[in-house]
Amino acid sequence: MKQFIMTKYGRIEVERNVVEEVAKKAATQCYGVLGIGGFSAKDSVMSKFKKEKPTGGVQVRDGEEGLILDLFVRLQYGVRTTAVAQNIMETVKYQIESILDLVVEEVNVFVENISVGE
Numbered sequence: 877m878k879q880f881i882m883t884k885y886g887r888i889e890v891e892r893n894v895v896e897e898v899a900k901k902a903a904t905q906c907y908g909v910l911g912i913g914g915f916s917a918k919d920s921v922m923s924k925f926k927k928e929k930p931t932g933g934v935q936v937r938d939g940e941e942g943l944i945l946d947l948f949v950r951l952q953y954g955v956r957t958t959a960v961a962q963n964i965m966e967t968v969k970y971q972i973e974s975i976l977d978l979v980v981e982e983v984n985v986f987v988e989n990i991s992v993g994e
Contacts, residue, residue, distance in 0.1 A: 878890065879978050890976055894976070895936050895945075895972060896934040898971055899934045899945055899968050899972060900933065901971075903949060906960060906963045906964050907960065908952045908960040909951060909960065909964065910949075910950045910952050910991050911933075912934060912947065912949055913932070913933035913949065913988045913989075933949070934947055934948075939981035939982060941981045942979030943972070943978060943980050944984070945980065945984065946984045947964060947983065947984070948986045948988045949964065949985060949986070949987060949988060950987075950989040950990070951991070953990050953991060953992040968980070968983045
């Protein structure tokens, strides 16, 4: 899936993996986030049959008005989960819209793990 941006000088194509990397970087900079989810068993099996790389904790799909992003995160123990998730949503949306000039319809955050030892 490529996203296209038309300018007066021509067309800019943005690959899905670029959107994923910007989302990962933005999310990991948020307070309380220890990391983005790793590869699931489904990702590693599907990557054998498809040319696409596993998403590694970020899934990007098309919505009606823009992109829909699903982020699978690991949080630090003791942080307020709803506040951190809201911060992730706002930060990821802002970074993708400002850096890549793409419309983000939704950012969904899935807490996969809360780590006590770090």
